[in-house]
Amino acid sequence: MSEEKTEKNINLTLLVWRQPNAEAKGTMQTYAAENISTDMSFLEMLDVVNEGLIKSSADPIEFDSDCREGICGTCGVVINGQAHGPQRATTVCQLHMRNFKNGDKIYIEPLRSKAFPVVKDLVIDRSAFDRIITAGGFISVNTGGTPDANSIPIPKANSDMAMDAAACIGCGACVAACPNASASLFTSAKISHLALLPQGQVERKQRAQSMVDQMDKEGFGDCSNVGECEAACPKEISISNIARMKREYIKAVLS
Amino acid sequence: MKLDSREPNYPLSEMWDKHRFDVKLVNPANKRKYTILVVGTGLAGASAGASLAALGYNVKSFCIQDSARRAHSIAAQGGINAAKNYPNDGDNVWRLFYDTIKGGDFRSRESNVYRLAQISTSIIDQCVAQGVPFARDYGGLLDNRSFGGAQVSRTFYARGQTGQQLLLGAYSALMRQVNKGNVDLLTRREMLDLVLIDGKARGITVRNLVSGEIESHAGDAVVLATGGYGNVFFLSTNAVNSNATAAWRCYKKGAYFANPCYTQIHPTCIPVSGDHQSKLTLMSESLRNDGRVWVPKKKGDNRKPNQIPEDERSYYLEEKYPSFGNLVPRDIASRNAKEVCDEGRGVGASGLAVYLDFADAIKRLGETTIKEKYGNLFDMYERIKDENPYKSAMTIYPAVHYTMGGLWVDYNLMSTIPGLHVLGEANFSDHGANRLGASALMQGLADGYFVIPYTLGHYLAQTDLPPVDINQSEFKESEDAVNKRITKLLSINGNKTPREIHRELGKIMWDYVGMARNEEGLKKALEEIPKLREEFWNNLNIPTTVGDLNKNLEFAGRVADFLELGELMARDSLERSESCGGHFREESRTDEGEAKRNDDEFSYVSAWEYTGEESAAKLNKEELVFNNVKLSQRSYK
Ligand SMILES: Cc1cc2nc3c(=O)[nH]c(=O)nc-3n(C[C@H](O)[C@H](O)[C@H](O)COP(=O)(O)OP(=O)(O)OC[C@H]3O[C@@H](n4cnc5c(N)ncnc54)[C@H](O)[C@@H]3O)c2cc1C
Numbered sequence: 001m002s003e004e005k006t007e008k009n010i011n012l013t014l015l016v017w018r019q020p021n022a023e024a025k026g027t028m029q030t031y032a033a034e035n036i037s038t039d040m041s042f043l044e045m046l047d048v049v050n051e052g053l054i055k056s057s058a059d060p061i062e063f064d065s066d067c068r069e070g071i072c073g074t075c076g077v078v079i080n081g082q083a084h085g086p087q088r089a090t091t092v093c094q095l096h097m098r099n100f101k102n103g104d105k106i107y108i109e110p111l112r113s114k115a116f117p118v119v120k121d122l123v124i125d126r127s128a129f130d131r132i133i134t135a136g137g138f139i140s141v142n143t144g145g146t147p148d149a150n151s152i153p154i155p156k157a158n159s160d161m162a163m164d165a166a167a168c169i170g171c172g173a174c175v176a177a178c179p180n181a182s183a184s185l186f187t188s189a190k191i192s193h194l195a196l197l198p199q200g201q202v203e204r205k206q207r208a209q210s211m212v213d214q215m216d217k218e219g220f221g222d223c224s225n226v227g228e229c230e231a232a233c234p235k236e237i238s239i240s241n242i243a244r245m246k247r248e249y250i251k252a253v254l255s
Numbered sequence: 256m257k258l259d260s261r262e263p264n265y266p267l268s269e270m271w272d273k274h275r276f277d278v279k280l281v282n283p284a285n286k287r288k289y290t291i292l293v294v295g296t297g298l299a300g301a302s303a304g305a306s307l308a309a310l311g312y313n314v315k316s317f318c319i320q321d322s323a324r325r326a327h328s329i330a331a332q333g334g335i336n337a338a339k340n341y342p343n344d345g346d347n348v349w350r351l352f353y354d355t356i357k358g359g360d361f362r363s364r365e366s367n368v369y370r371l372a373q374i375s376t377s378i379i380d381q382c383v384a385q386g387v388p389f390a391r392d393y394g395g396l397l398d399n400r401s402f403g404g405a406q407v408s409r410t411f412y413a414r415g416q417t418g419q420q421l422l423l424g425a426y427s428a429l430m431r432q433v434n435k436g437n438v439d440l441l442t443r444r445e446m447l448d449l450v451l452i453d454g455k456a457r458g459i460t461v462r463n464l465v466s467g468e469i470e471s472h473a474g475d476a477v478v479l480a481t482g483g484y485g486n487v488f489f490l491s492t493n494a495v496n497s498n499a500t501a502a503w504r505c506y507k508k509g510a511y512f513a514n515p516c517y518t519q520i521h522p523t524c525i526p527v528s529g530d531h532q533s534k535l536t537l538m539s540e541s542l543r544n545d546g547r548v549w550v551p552k553k554k555g556d557n558r559k560p561n562q563i564p565e566d567e568r569s570y571y572l573e574e575k576y577p578s579f580g581n582l583v584p585r586d587i588a589s590r591n592a593k594e595v596c597d598e599g600r601g602v603g604a605s606g607l608a609v610y611l612d613f614a615d616a617i618k619r620l621g622e623t624t625i626k627e628k629y630g631n632l633f634d635m636y637e638r639i640k641d642e643n644p645y646k647s648a649m650t651i652y653p654a655v656h657y658t659m660g661g662l663w664v665d666y667n668l669m670s671t672i673p674g675l676h677v678l679g680e681a682n683f684s685d686h687g688a689n690r691l692g693a694s695a696l697m698q699g700l701a702d703g704y705f706v707i708p709y710t711l712g713h714y715l716a717q718t719d720l721p722p723v724d725i726n727q728s729e730f731k732e733s734e735d736a737v738n739k740r741i742t743k744l745l746s747i748n749g750n751k752t753p754r755e756i757h758r759e760l761g762k763i764m765w766d767y768v769g770m771a772r773n774e775e776g777l778k779k780a781l782e783e784i785p786k787l788r789e790e791f792w793n794n795l796n797i798p799t800t801v802g803d804l805n806k807n808l809e810f811a812g813r814v815a816d817f818l819e820l821g822e823l824m825a826r827d828s829l830e831r832s833e834s835c836g837g838h839f840r841e842e843s844r845t846d847e848g849e850a851k852r853n854d855d856e857f858s859y860v861s862a863w864e865y866t867g868e869e870s871a872a873k874l875n876k877e878e879l880v881f882n883n884v885k886l887s888q889r890s891y892k
């Protein structure tokens with residue numbers, strides 16, 4: 001029970017990537033984060049540090065976040081070498097400071113990749129993901145004129161698997177975690193989601209081919225089955241989606 | 256100006272069909288000559304952008320986030336209503352209409368709500384066709400659940416991630432149109448002004464949040480889908496970038512703001528843990544289907560929940576409302592939680608929490624079933640609170656969640672500014688004084704997919720719209736005004752951060768314009784808010800970076816607008832001395848202590864008109880006429 005827990009505050013040293021803009025060179029800078037409640041989320045800890053920086057007329061550390069509930073995929077930094085930090089299946093906005101100890105040194109860097117240029121400090125440009133979706137991550141229906149929602153039954157197992165894949169939040173942790181900076185987990189999640197549904201069949205081949213081609217064009221690396229992406233994924237998207245994507249792609253180019 | 260709701264003169268059940276026949280059409284070949292500026296890419300904005308582009312209009316779409324897919328709609332958990340009646344449990348369009356009107360405590364327009372109920376069924380068809388993986392049963396058909404006080408199962412859901420899946424559906428439709436070249440998508444842009452030419456909405460002024468540049472965009476109409484203003488309370492379940500700025504700037508350009516005092520406080524959120532808190536987390540309302548809400552009977556009883564015997568617990572919702580029990584509507588559940596905490600029976604470190612207990616449900620259904628139903632929510636709770644809800648009762652407390660008020664719109668979703676259409680949570684249209692669970696997603700998508708594609712064409716086809724371009728003086732003046740304000744914000748050089756002032760505003764709003772309001776408190780808020788605003792403009796401290804990303808500058812601009820909107824909310828609350836839905840005036844209650852409406856005096860929409868910096872906003876009234884439902888005092892006993 002919270003009322004029994006003795007409120008425990010900790011002191012930390014942060015080493016944070018600072019880069020004023022896309023063109024500038026970045027460096028790691030050191031900050032003290034003092035008197036941090038272990039009930040804070042990681043981003044609330046950064047909020048507190050930033051308030052202090054503003055008050056001392058220094059530039060606050062810029063980072064992205066929005067929902068702070070682990071669903072929008074806006075947040076994401078690398079903490080001590082791990083995308084979204086040490087807790088499994090947890091975005092950095094949901095990571096709480098009780099995962100750290102008094103006196104810890106914490107390295108905080110952006111989700112790095114050639115295809116994700118830094119905008120400022122920890123803020124990156126992930127528009128490459130949007131372009132992969134634009135290339136084919138949809139079912140071509142206009143508004144209106146669709147059949148009754150129950151006209152095509154879908155086996156629960158397939159629909160559940162489609163949902164597992166569709167749970168991707170597009171945060172980019174998979175890319176940052178991958179030694180090849182591959183976007184395969186992200187791309188394959190969308191390809192799987194739609195390939196598993198009857199509605200997705202018509203454009204199935206075209207979709208796989210266009211999305212994979214776009215992924216390559218964006219400068220993401222190849223997948224060599226290392227599996228770091230799956231381990232870093234806050235939504236535990238399975239690497240089996242990548243195998244499916246590879247099959248889909250081969251079928252598409254061979255036919 | 257007289258408010259004309261432009262409701263077509265037909266019987267309710269034929270109104271929308273006949274109106275769709277009456278509306279003027281834009282010739283297919285002419286559609287591409289029109290440019291529509293769609294601000295916002297949540298459910299309302301993304302569905303509108305995709306649908307208008309599919310019709311052939313030239314669409315420019317804007318959002319604050321780095322990707323359209325990250326709009327606040329993504330966070331909706333519970334589900335979306337539709338009168339499909341798949342479970343054969345007695346639902347139909349009329350029932351959904353009636354429930355929504357009644358749930359809104361008879362403070363919404365019959366015509367809009369009926370249309371919403373009618374359209375609801377097409378939304379589900381549309382989403383399934385896009386590949387939205389709604390939950391299904393073992394026969395492969397769509398599953399439904401009952402939600403938030405409804406006595407039929409009409410809620411479609413995708414695990415606890417319904418908003419995410421619906422938004423990804425709308426986003427994919429939007430990106431398909433980007434692919435086809437019909438949508439120009441501009442992310443990391445914040446609209447800071449509306450540009451009027453000859454009295455019509457013809458453009459917007461935005462700030463590029465990466466470069467800091469101020470840009471003008473011209474078009475033939477503006478569709479605003481910028482979400483709600485719950486963050487005026489600082490702490491809410493809304494995403495941290497949710498804001499009122501776009502709507503507020505439109506208000507200041509002549510769009511009336513309707514019912515600003517109608518806010519929804521959601522009963523099941525994780526309680527505040529300390530001053531560092533940046534937002535509050537909602538625990539889906541679906542939890543009330545199986546969880547039982549209680550507090551100790553004794554004041555200040557600080558034993559662990561498992562150590563408090565049954566007969567020393569008060570299951571106050573079940574006791575007071577035997578027919579709805581834990582499933583009473585949100586406003587009632589929230590108010591009752593506040594009452595028991597005010598009596599000193601609240602639990603947790605702050606005494607501002609009640610228990611939501613699954614022990615009985617786990618006994619009855621087994622832990623596996625509970626895990627299947629609510630596993631992700633329980634995990635989330637454990638991550639935040641570091642307590643295992645399978646073992647010990649959760650603690651919950653109400654939090655600001657949704658705003659029913661918003662820019663006033665007519666039946667065609669057009670504001671009082673010709674050409675400015677407002678969709679989704681940003682308008683006031685369908686939920687009256689209280690929104691039912693799972694109805695915001697329905698409304699956002701109804702507005703975007705199925706209303707605006709017709710009504711916008713109607714406007715364009717009958718309006719003289721000479722070409723405009725961004726070199727016209729109106730655009731330059733708007734850019735100058737925006738630049739001036741930014742310069743002012745950057746030059747204050749005071750001591751308080753925008754967050755500090757925002758937190759103070761939130762406290763005033765929560766204390767005096769929150770779950771229970773009274774004349775004295777509201778008057779106090781009306782004194783305090785202007786003082787705080789004064790302090791803001793004299794004592795703000797933000798980083799002075801101009802040329803690139805500066806989030807504190809963005810936030811400061813939003814807080815400045817909240818400081819004005821908060822005051823209007825307090826005024827609206829003061830003026831409406833009745834209780835209705837989420838607006839509870841302590842002076843107006845029944846003998847049993849429930850909210851008491853006053854239909855003779857307050858059966859109207861309050862539409863506030865901006866009259867200038869120095870003068871008070873003017874109240875205009877749209878009388879609400881009920882020809883189809885009989886007004887009754889809500890009772891969930
Ligand atoms: C935690 C949570 C759970 C919920 N669960 C449910 C549920 O289960 N069922 C239900 O029906 N409802 C639910 N709701 C309510 C529902 O999610 C929202 O009301 C709805 O999604 C709002 O959609 P919208 O399209 O109107 O706006 P939003 O999704 O808020 O989108 C606003 C858009 O406008 C953009 N924007 C805002 N200001 C500007 C500006 N100045 N310039 C440019 N762009 C701007 C944003 O970038 C964004 O793209 C929930 C809400 C919350 C907070």
Ligand code: FES
Nearest residue numbers: 066068073075093
């Ligand atoms: S801020 Fe939305 S996932 Fe972290």
